[in-house]
Amino acid sequence: MLQAIGLTSARHRGVPPAVDDLTFEAGSGRVTALLGPPGSGKTSALRLMLELEPGRGITYFRGRPLHRVAHPAREVGVLLGDVPGHPARTARGQLRMLCAAAGVPASRADALLDAVGLTGLGDQRIGTLSLGMDRRLALASALLGDPHTLILDEPAEGLSAREADWLHGMLRSHADQGGTVLYTTQDPKEAARAAGHVVTIDAGRLVADQDAADFSRTRLRPRVAVRSPHAARLAVIVSREARAARRSVEVVTEGSSSRLSVYGSSCAEIGDAAFRHGLPVHQLADEVGDTGPGGGSGTVPSVSTLRSLGDGPGSTAEAGAAPTASAGAPGPAARPVANSGAAQLPPPIRRRPARGPLRPVRYELRRLFGVRTTPLIVVVALAASAALSVLLARNGRTPLPNVLAAWPSLLPLPPAALGAGLLGALSFGEEFRYPALAAGRGTVPRRLGLLVAKMAVSAGVALLLALFVLLASAESLRLVYGGDLVKVPSNAMSLAVSWSGLTVGCAWAGLLAAGIFRVTAAGVAAVLAVPVLMVPLIQAMPKVPTARSMSGLPGRLGELAWLQWPHEADRWALAAVRVVAHPVGTALTLSLSVLVCAYLFTSLRGRVRW
Known part of the structure; x- marks a missing residue:
């Protein structure tokens, strides 16, 4: 049962x-229609129920307000407008x-596609x-969580009669x-x-x-x-x-x-009257008229009303009762609701953010690979890297790490880093453009779990892209120049850490900036x-010679924490320090620190609960 108070x-x-002290119930086991002309506040009432707009009042879904339902998608299914989602995503992928x-299990998607008649689509x-x-x-999207209550806004608008009957x-x-089903209609x-x-x-x-x-009766x-x-003369004749x-x-x-609209008569009687008096008639048809406020889709009386009532007992009451009820006054079947304006005000309704996905990593993987953009970016980055590596190795003066990374001095970043940054930017930017987590909310929730999932998935994709670029570059060099050109350098571990940090850092920078500015x-x-702004600033800073070394830091930390560190930990730590000390590494570290702080600031400023 749904109770709006x-x-x-x-x-x-x-x-x-738009909505003023609206109270009603939608019982379980039946379909309830919220009827009203355009602009009557139907959509605003639904948004207040779903806590999408601020206001006052409360709505109970089987005795609980929506913000106290642990899993709202399993209690309330919502349809407000069209399907939110990327237009290039398939129906099954969405x-x-x-x-x-x-x-819910992914098999639920196929079951609902069959239930709504979209198996072949x-x-x-x-x-x-x-x-x-x-x-x-x-x-089907509203029914995914097998909810008890369905709330739909004009679900049959624009549909054919056959589609509307099916719906x-x-x-x-x-x-x-x-x-419980509640839908709006005019x-x-x-x-x-x-x-x-x-x-x-x-x-x-x-x-x-x-x-x-x-x-229907009233x-x-x-x-x-x-x-x-x-028409005016015919109206006088019919009334007389x-x-x-x-x-x-x-x-x-x-x-x-x-x-004219004639109530209480028939086509034969009106046609005979018009024939007897020689009046032409262009249309004569039986209809069902709407006499309510606003008129709905029926015809609204607007000029004059000529009522002819018999003199028999009870005739006046019979003729006047129906218009009174249909004009909006609560008749015998209507239940008036007392105005609570003089009583205590209802509780405030705060606009609450959408909840994050219950399975964020799976959600992010399906979002990332649900469209062709991700494979296209990866293919372009691989192709550009292979071509650049062949060109860089041609003159023989470019260092081998730069050749394998396909990073000429003319480019601010290698294609792999640019591709990873673009994929990270699309991780949030695409969702703000095509919100799919909650209907009608318009933005993606800044939940910690969703952010961690996006960062983990984007980092994994960036690492895979970095590895594929190295393999593609090495294979291209072997095919063009032979196998003697590619050799494993002595500082391969440090180079691998630098390469991985560059691609992952670019992916996270794009992700966080898109999450902050929502584009x-x-x-x-x-x-x-x-590389364009931060690196020149870092290089312009005065160089200060270092008198101390961090060598042996992992061993000293192990003594402090009574932990046995691996023997290679010292070399790993020094390699990481060298990566951060590089101008690009320093600039990327500072940029990520600023973006993380800005992301947290905007989230707290928006009063979003984590």
Whole structure:
């Protein structure tokens, strides 16, 4: 069961709240439609329930507010708009990535693709799906965690009648299994046809809370639609004949002066009246009219109303009761809600950030390799490195480490480091552009677990890229110049540490900068700033001779901690110190330190809970 109590949007200066003291219930085992015209506050009400907007009130999902639910995706499935995700990702890849975020097995993705009728389209890109297929994928995303409650905003908007019927059938099936379904719509006929409970709002306030049968009786009334060039004269004739026959007939002149809506009569009676008086009729059809506030998708009476009531007992009450209920006043089937404005204010609603994925490493791996960008960057870096290494080895004056790394003096960084930095920048920049963790939140949560997962995966990819570049360069040199050119240098360990630190540091610099500024270009700029800005500054600093050496530091630390350090630890520590002491290493270390502090500062400033 869903219970919304006192939902009120945050007030802005001079603008009334979009939702004002809204209270209603959506019971388990049935579909509830939140009905209202455009601008009535339906979407704002859903966002308040999901704690996506600040305001006041509280919403209980089976007795608990959303921020106290341990795993929200397993309690509430949300569909707000289209599927959030990269358009180049496949439907199956998107669902599997969201499975890792929700902490459910990846096999759940294939099961839901079959349930929503997308079995044959699992390998199709999201950007190529039609509106109906996209809405099916969005429903599958909402159902991934097998939630009890479904909250959907205009799920059938723009769909064909066949797709809309299928969608409503899925919602009824979920409700029949004991779940709660709440969806918004502006079409009263759709609400009466597809829902078992209808909550009507207008201007952010509750108008009526009714069962579907009572809603249809009081809100939707059968009528005869008439179009004639002499509509005003025909209205007077129909009203006069109804009074003579002592029948209750209501004639409504619509926005167009040539159109009438006649309640309480039939096409035959109106056609006969028009024929007897020689009036031409261009349209004569039975319809179901919406008499509620805003009119929904029906026709709104706008000019005048001519009501002809019989003189018999009870005729006035019969004619007046239906318009009273349909106009929005709580009738016998409506349940009015007392205004709690004079009572104690409802608790405030704070906009809470999206939660990070329950399986962050798996989520990050699926995000990284779910699109073609990552393989493309790796292939370009390998090809550029192999070509540059062949060109550098041609003159014979370039040192072998620079040849293998494909790092000419003209480039600020080798292709492998640039590729690693770009992959790191895309790790956050792409997610801020295509948020997939939480619908409607718009940003990626700065969770410690997600950050650590991104740094670990980006470091692993950078190390693999560095290794592949060395192998590709060595193989290219062997094929072009023979096998005598490539020899293992004596300081291979120190060179390997330097090469690994350069690629991993560039990947982390791009990742952190993109996470701070929420754009991929900022991550790439941070990577390029290391050799272009930081290295010249480091080299311009005055050199101070060192009088002390750190040799033997691992042994002294081992004595302090009563630990037995490996004999090679001293050489490893000195190699790391030499890497950091290099101008590029120093610049990269300083850049990473500044970016880490900036990332933590922006996270704490945004009041994000880790």
